[in-house]
Amino acid sequence: xxxxxxxxxxxxxxxxxxxxxxxxxxxxxxxxxxxxxxxxxxxxxxxxxxxxxxxxxxxxxxxxxxxxxxxxxxxxxxxxxxxxxxxxxxxxxxxxxxxxxxxxxxxxxxxxxxxxxxxxxxxxxxxxxxxxxxxxxxxxxxxxxxxxxxxxxxxxxxxxxxxxxxxxxxxxxxxxxxxxxxxxxxxxxxxxxxxxxxxxxxxxxxxxxxxxxxxxxxxxxxxxxxxxxxxxxxxxxxxxxxxxxxxxxxxxxxxxxxxxxxxxxxxxxxxxxxxxxxxxxxxxxxxxxxxxxxxxxxxxxxxxxxxxxxxxxxxxxxxxxxxxxxxxxxxxxxxxxxxxxxxxxxxxxxxxxxxxxxxxxxxxxxxxxxxxxxxxxxxxxxxxxxxxxxxxxxxxxxxxxxxxxxxxxxxxxxxxxxxxxxxxxxxxxxxxxxxxxxxxxxxxxxxxxxxxxxxxxxxxxxxxxxxxxxxxxxxxxxxxxxxxxxxxxxxxxxxxxxxxxxxxxxxxxxxxxxxxxxxxxxxxxxxxxxxxxxxxxxxxxxxxxxxxxxxxxxxxxxxxxxxxxxxxxxxxxxxxxxxxxxxxxxxxxxxxxxxxxxxxxxxxxxxxxxxxxxxxxxxxxxxxxxxxxxxxxxxxxxxxxxxxxxxxxxxxxxxx
Numbered sequence: 001x002x003x004x005x006x007x008x009x010x011x012x013x014x015x016x017x018x019x020x021x022x023x024x025x026x027x028x029x030x031x032x033x034x035x036x037x038x039x040x041x042x043x044x045x046x047x048x049x050x051x052x053x054x055x056x057x058x059x060x061x062x063x064x065x066x067x068x069x070x071x072x073x074x075x076x077x078x079x080x081x082x083x084x085x086x087x088x089x090x091x092x093x094x095x096x097x098x099x100x101x102x103x104x105x106x107x108x109x110x111x112x113x114x115x116x117x118x119x120x121x122x123x124x125x126x127x128x129x130x131x132x133x134x135x136x137x138x139x140x141x142x143x144x145x146x147x148x149x150x151x152x153x154x155x156x157x158x159x160x161x162x163x164x165x166x167x168x169x170x171x172x173x174x175x176x177x178x179x180x181x182x183x184x185x186x187x188x189x190x191x192x193x194x195x196x197x198x199x200x201x202x203x204x205x206x207x208x209x210x211x212x213x214x215x216x217x218x219x220x221x222x223x224x225x226x227x228x229x230x231x232x233x234x235x236x237x238x239x240x241x242x243x244x245x246x247x248x249x250x251x252x253x254x255x256x257x258x259x260x261x262x263x264x265x266x267x268x269x270x271x272x273x274x275x276x277x278x279x280x281x282x283x284x285x286x287x288x289x290x291x292x293x294x295x296x297x298x299x300x301x302x303x304x305x306x307x308x309x310x311x312x313x314x315x316x317x318x319x320x321x322x323x324x325x326x327x328x329x330x331x332x333x334x335x336x337x338x339x340x341x342x343x344x345x346x347x348x349x350x351x352x353x354x355x356x357x358x359x360x361x362x363x364x365x366x367x368x369x370x371x372x373x374x375x376x377x378x379x380x381x382x383x384x385x386x387x388x389x390x391x392x393x394x395x396x397x398x399x400x401x402x403x404x405x406x407x408x409x410x411x412x413x414x415x416x417x418x419x420x421x422x423x424x425x426x427x428x429x430x431x432x433x434x435x436x437x438x439x440x441x442x443x444x445x446x447x448x449x450x451x452x453x454x455x456x457x458x459x460x461x462x463x464x465x466x467x468x469x470x471x472x473x474x475x476x477x478x479x480x481x482x483x484x485x486x487x488x489x490x491x492x493x494x495x496x497x498x499x500x501x502x503x504x505x506x507x508x509x510x511x512x513x514x515x516x517x518x519x520x521x522x523x524x525x526x527x528x529x530x531x532x533x534x535x536x537x538x539x540x541x542x543x544x545x546x547x548x549x550x551x552x553x554x555x556x557x558x559x560x561x562x563x564x565x566x567x568x569x570x571x572x573x574x575x576x577x578x579x580x581x582x583x584x585x586x587x588x589x590x591x592x593x594x595x596x597x598x599x600x601x602x603x604x605x606x607x608x609x610x611x612x613x614x615x616x617x618x619x620x621x622x623x624x625x626x627x628x629x630x631x632x633x634x635x636x637x638x639x640x641x642x643x644x645x646x647x648x649x650x651x652x653x654x655x656x
Contacts, residue, residue: 029286091198
């Protein structure tokens with residue numbers, strides 16, 4: 001096989017590197033999968049390595065299958081015996097053979113997420129902590145998993161997560177202890193246990209460690225920048241004897257610290273392997289030169305990284321477009337019209353167009369505008385805005401303010417309280433005469449009398465905040481933003497923290513909902529618009545064609561590894577992208593910069609960067625926005641400027 005004919009010079013040097021530790025810094029679109037698969041072929045064909053002595057670690061089973069299939073095609077035969085799969089898959093294979101050494105049976109059960117949550121719920125009940133103010137199993141599972149994957153003690157992780165909230169840390173630790181005890185009694189491991197116990201097996205059992213170090217003479221790791229502490233330690237141990245480790249990754253694309261990934265694993269590679277050879281893949285096959293120039297310029301602002309410059313293999317074409325817009329509504333209309341022109345002109349098919357954003361709520365106005373325009377879209381980053389559980393939760397009071405006969409809103413509201421389930425909610429509804437008017441002070445008091453003792457305090461807190469003494473009774477009910485705000489302040493903020501593992505993001509959605517609601521005259525008008533848009537979206541879901549024929553909407557985190565002909569990035573203003581909370585620490589801003597780099601490098605041909613000038617505030621006022629610091633760092637000569645208002649500098653994109 002002529003490897004030089006199939007690879008560029010950078011890839012060839014990495015593929016044919018001599019034995020020993022190798023780090024391949026594979027920038028976006030530079031062919032990392034090609035490099036990995038050809039490395040497997042090189043080892044088998046040119047170095048006569050038995051495939052049984054190769055371990056290929058990936059982050060998805062799909063990636064492993066694809067690489068093994070491509071390697072087999074290159075070799076012209078089978079790569080049977082090669083261990084390929086995710087870290088969890090590999091750890092499971094080891095544990096199935098040696099679980100007894102850790103006190104487990106080899107027939108142990110792997111708990112899926114639902115199993116884990118059920119068991120946690122049972123532990124909470126057994127300890128007498130079943131209270132709606134105590135963190136929900138989903139939250140505890142997330143916190144326990146974060147501590148496990150970071151390889152850190154649980155207590156400080158729990159304290160940091162619940163800082164500022166009235167959560168009994170000792171009780172949380174007791175739940176964890178009982179959860180671990182129950183898993184062991186059931187001969188079961190959850191998903192995190194596979195990594196924890198796989199690593200423990202290698203650390204504690206020398207005979208096992210030596211056996212697999214001898215077998216895995218060549219270890220290849222994909223997406224190395226996404227490894228957490230456990231995964232990096234697992235790799236270092238398994239490759240510890242022969243030290244033939246080839247890690248492929250891109251520190252520029254390390255964007256998952258919030259789920260335990262540590263960029264220092266790749267940055268400290270040379271410190272752990274002083275004799276390591278480092279190769280950089282910088283020849284990009286995906287994007288046009290103009291897109292890459294923007295990406296290069298912004299990512300250079302992160303000093304602690306492997307500096308590299310993407311070089312385009314494609315000819316130059318049009319420059320990326322910086323769009324100056326008035327506000328979020330203007331942005332949404334602009335994007336819909338731009339997409340319409342792209343489709344009508346045949347420049348791109350719907351499935352080749354993606355709209356990217358930093359946070360889920362940034363897409364709310366665009367979702368509404370697409371629904372009004374009856375354009376099909378696939379929301380890759382979660383549930384459509386108004387269908388999300390937390391949005392439905394905070395809309396219970398507005399719904400009851402507009403319609404006292406809304407039994408569904410009533411049930412959803414009271415079931416958030418301690419000791420109130422569906423049956424109790426139904427009995428309360430009947431006791432109140434199947435109507436509950438928030439405008440009726442007697443009915444409000446009557447509900448307080450009927451609620452279980454544990455539920456009365458949160459209801460009284462809500463009443464005191466929503467209907468404070470001295471304020472005209474019922475005035476707030478015509479202002480949905482204020483009604484939701486008071487509900488969050490009195491009850492829902494803390495409820496969300498105890499219920500959702502991503503409470504902060506959900507409360508950001510609620511903030512955006514409040515702002516959105518200020519454009520409507522009253523609560524009824526707001527709810528009518530919500531209902532119409534939700535029904536339009538549901539109708540589209542019933543009648544839309546294949547996903548390939550729909551526009552993509554996604555957060556940038558979920559876009560990593562994907563590419564589209566056309567990419568539009570929303571809300572490039574400080575405080576939204578980069579996110580406000582990320583600007584407090586330099587490390588967080590560095591990750592936001594990497595996130596911007598990932599967004600830009602998803603685009604193959606056309607890129608729009610949208611910068612609204614203002615946002616509506618919840619009080620009805622206007623907040624002026626500063627364009628994202630990342631946008632400000634781009635040399636204006638690299639961009640076309642579209643003032644989105646017919647200005648003389650409006651670029652030739654308007655022909656679409």
